[in-house]
Amino acid sequence: MTASQRLIDLRSDTVTRPTPGMRAAMADAEVGDDVYGDDPTVNRLQTLAAGRFGFESGLFFPTGTQSNLAALMAHCGRGDEYLVGQDAHTYKYEQGGAAVLGSIQPQPLTNEADGSIALERIAAAIKPQDIHFARTRLLALENTIGGRVLSPDYLRAATRLAHSQGLATHLDGARLYNAIVQLGTDERAAVEGFDSVSLCLSKGLGAPAGTLLLGSAPFIDAARRWRKALGGGMRQAGILAAAGLYALEHHVARLEEDHANAARLAAGLRTLGLDVTEPQTNILFVAIPAATVDGLRARLVAAGILASVGVRMRLVTHLDVSRADVEAAVATFAAHFRGH
Numbered sequence: 001m002t003a004s005q006r007l008i009d010l011r012s013d014t015v016t017r018p019t020p021g022m023r024a025a026m027a028d029a030e031v032g033d034d035v036y037g038d039d040p041t042v043n044r045l046q047t048l049a050a051g052r053f054g055f056e057s058g059l060f061f062p063t064g065t066q067s068n069l070a071a072l073m074a075h076c077g078r079g080d081e082y083l084v085g086q087d088a089h090t091y092k093y094e095q096g097g098a099a100v101l102g103s104i105q106p107q108p109l110t111n112e113a114d115g116s117i118a119l120e121r122i123a124a125a126i127k128p129q130d131i132h133f134a135r136t137r138l139l140a141l142e143n144t145i146g147g148r149v150l151s152p153d154y155l156r157a158a159t160r161l162a163h164s165q166g167l168a169t170h171l172d173g174a175r176l177y178n179a180i181v182q183l184g185t186d187e188r189a190a191v192e193g194f195d196s197v198s199l200c201l202s203k204g205l206g207a208p209a210g211t212l213l214l215g216s217a218p219f220i221d222a223a224r225r226w227r228k229a230l231g232g233g234m235r236q237a238g239i240l241a242a243a244g245l246y247a248l249e250h251h252v253a254r255l256e257e258d259h260a261n262a263a264r265l266a267a268g269l270r271t272l273g274l275d276v277t278e279p280q281t282n283i284l285f286v287a288i289p290a291a292t293v294d295g296l297r298a299r300l301v302a303a304g305i306l307a308s309v310g311v312r313m314r315l316v317t318h319l320d321v322s323r324a325d326v327e328a329a330v331a332t333f334a335a336h337f338r339g340h
């Protein structure tokens, strides 16, 4: 790799850098103190997103982890329980924040191969009212999950089941727009049945930071209180919200390119005899023979390709990965595996 070589970063869609247009929007953003509710750009973003998804209110957070946590804390009280997938971000990748900081007990349930949680499993996990049991308050689902899209029929059935048992429903939609674009559906249909939704602007949508939480006005009021307690009350956050607005206006439809690039990457790697998952959106997994992991890692570094190399390797396409980058990555894998 030479010093001037541009890196091809396939580790995650969080690595995108703001485009010149996004930076210009950020530089021009009107701002105010958002803890006072005075930032016009934050307010515009919250109103726009709530409207698009058909919710009463929206709230801008620095991260998706904090948005999910504030949502769980707004839905559940101390000693309440939430149902969640074993593989879900809120359970597995947020250090158990709901339990640690929210005094909320998780009831983690097995995810099926398609990322869903079987309805029978959900039904069986809802505890009856009994002095021995935590109160089961909430079902939390994730879409996309590991790059897989949950079907609208499944989501409808799962949220109906939850509501019929008096549970609230939360959707971790960090990559929900990837699902929306893949399904060709609209925002309202994608969140039907959910009482709250968390939507990351900093993944495939390409903003440098920020997540939106959407829900009813009283729910968002409660989440705003928790956001302050969790240290998420930002001041002139309009600089960041402007990037989010720009992303919602300019970076949604183009997610299709990321999906096509992921499909091309999967096809290219498969021609090398590798076991590759068929990507539904922008994420694929490749099985790498253990004996070749170290060699592959060195080969990718030398070619200026950043990736988390392991026996089950995740590759992610995004705004900063072009078709040419995908072809270059396939060629580098080919050089490695043809040599074996």
Ligand SMILES: *Cc1c(COP(=O)(O)O)cnc(C)c1O
Residues within 6 Å of the ligand: 062, 063, 064, 065, 066, 068, 089, 090, 142, 172, 174, 175, 200, 202, 203, 211
């Ligand atoms: C990235 C992500 C989050 C939030 O992550 P932050 O890095 O805290 O913004 C939440 N859920 C899922 C599914 C994610 O992929």
